[in-house]
Structures are given as structure tokens and as C-alpha cells.
Amino acid sequence: GNSVTQMEGPVTLSEEAFLTINCTYTATGYPSLFWYVQYPGEGLQLLLKATKADDKGSNKGFEATYRKETTSFHLEKGSVQVSDSAVYFCALRENSGGSNYKLTFGKGTLLTVNP
Amino acid sequence: GAVVSQHPSRVICKSGTSVKIECRSLDFQATTMFWYRQFPKKSLMLMATSNEGSKATYEQGVEKDKFLINHASLTLSTLTVTSAHPEDSSFYICSAGQGAETQYFGPGTRLLVL
Numbered sequence: 348g349n350s351v352t353q354m355e356g357p358v359t360l361s362e363e364a365f366l367t368i369n370c371t372y373t374a375t376g377y378p379s380l381f382w383y384v385q386y387p388g389e390g391l392q393l394l395l396k397a398t399k400a401d402d403k404g405s406n407k408g409f410e411a412t413y414r415k416e417t418t419s420f421h422l423e424k425g426s427v428q429v430s431d432s433a434v435y436f437c438a439l440r441e442n443s444g445g446s447n448y449k450l451t452f453g454k455g456t457l458l459t460v461n462p
Numbered sequence: 463g464a465v466v467s468q469h470p471s472r473v474i475c476k477s478g479t480s481v482k483i484e485c486r487s488l489d490f491q492a493t494t495m496f497w498y499r500q501f502p503k504k505s506l507m508l509m510a511t512s513n514e515g516s517k518a519t520y521e522q523g524v525e526k527d528k529f530l531i532n533h534a535s536l537t538l539s540t541l542t543v544t545s546a547h548p549e550d551s552s553f554y555i556c557s558a559g560q561g562a563e564t565q566y567f568g569p570g571t572r573l574l575v576l
Contacts, residue, residue: 351505383567390466390555391506391567436505448494450557450565452505 349374353437353453360427360460368422368456370411370437378439380404380413380420381450385434394422394435398442427460434458464490466558468568475546476576483541483571485556491536492558496565497529500553512539546575 353370360366372380379398383391395404400415411422420437437453465488475481485495494513498506510526512518512533520526528550530542539558543550551574557565 388569390468390569391557393564393566396564448559448565449496449508449511450506451508454503454505 349378349439349441349451351437351439351451351453353435353456355454355456356434357457357459360458362429362460362462363426364460366422366424366427366431366458368435368437368458370420370422370453372418372420372437372439374418374439374441374451376441377415378441380411381438381440382409382411382420382422383436383438383452385436385455387433391436427458429460429462432458432460464488464558464564464566466492466556466566466568468554468556468571470571471569472572472574474574474576477547478545481543481546481573483543483554483556483573485539485541485558485568487537487558487566490558490560490566492539493536493560494558495533495539496557496559497531497539497541498555498557500555500570506555509541543573546573548575551575 381396382394384394385391395406397404397413403412409424434455436455438450467486469484497509509524510518510520518531533539555570557567559565
């Protein structure tokens, strides 16, 4: 079956530090890959996505590249801000018609950015 | 952007009672809605997928008679936890989408069963 593994948290950084959150996956076929963010007290929001190998998703200074050869989709940001403090989820979605487009999530990584 | 609401945001109930959680897509029609359960420090676990006007498809290990899902319209799905017990206490999250398009998530409902 499909699975997503992301680095255990929590991750604590100082403002303007570089961020990497690792994510690897196993899947049959060619899934789409996503990063979702959950701010305190809120629901999940789509941060970025990539639908095929070598695609780079980007949003709000965050980037992740779909690496088929290493089955990875690591999230990076060059300079984090306090407002980036949240839980980040890596996820994949099968693209086969019979899957009903289900998402498989990693366990989430809590990021805390200190001023 | 697309907005999905959930009601209530939190609920406390006595063991043995039933609780209904509503999920609404406020500014779009959702052909598919998903219900997840999130345990502390764990991932979101998909419970079931519902398409408007048809029976929900439950994931393996999820009791369909305990977690009743109704997707009566393109903007509303409900999850009813029947005869709730303390082990049902959790954070329940819905999402709504249109086929293969992006899923939009609700803010979640915190259920505590005493």
C-alpha cells in the first residue's frame, strides 16, 4: 500500500534560519505529492503540490521538488519567520481512477520558529 | 479560496449518546467529501469517502454502523458517531473536493466522550 514518511519533530528554529523537512514515500504508480500546513486552531491548508517527476511546487517562499529516483518531496524554505510556526504534513494522492483520489498523509512535523 | 466549515468545533458528550458533526462547503459544490480522524501526534487517518447521493465507502477497520455518514447534498455531509464511548474521543476533520481537484479541509471538530 501507499505510505508517507516524514521527519519526526518537533523542529525548533530561530527566525531567518533555513528549513528542511524531509519526506519520502512509497506508492504504486505515479502519485501526486502535496505539502499541507496546519496553523494552531485551524484546518489543513494546501501549501504546495507537484503532480509529476521533477516538478517543483512553491508557495510563500516554501519549495519542494518531486524526486522520483529517490521517492522524495522534501520541503525547504530559505528564511523562516515566526508566522511559519505550524504543523506540516506531507501527503500523496493516487491518480488511478479507482482510488477515489484518497490522500495518504505523513504523521506531521511541528515547526516552532522563535524570534 | 474555497471554504469548508465544520460544526460544532468542539463537543463533550456522555458515553452512550450519539453526536452529529456537520461539514459544509460554503462557496463551491463538493462532489466528494472525506472524513478523517486525527490522533495526538499522529497522522490523519481516512475514515470514509462519500459522494453526493450515494453510500459512503469506508476504510478497512472503520465500523460503518458506528460512524454514520450522510452526504445529502453537494454542500453538506454529516458524520454521526453513534453510542459514543471514551475511545471515540478524537479530532475529526472533513475535507471537500471536486473529483481529482484539490481537497479543502474544514477546521476540525474536537470530540470528548466522558
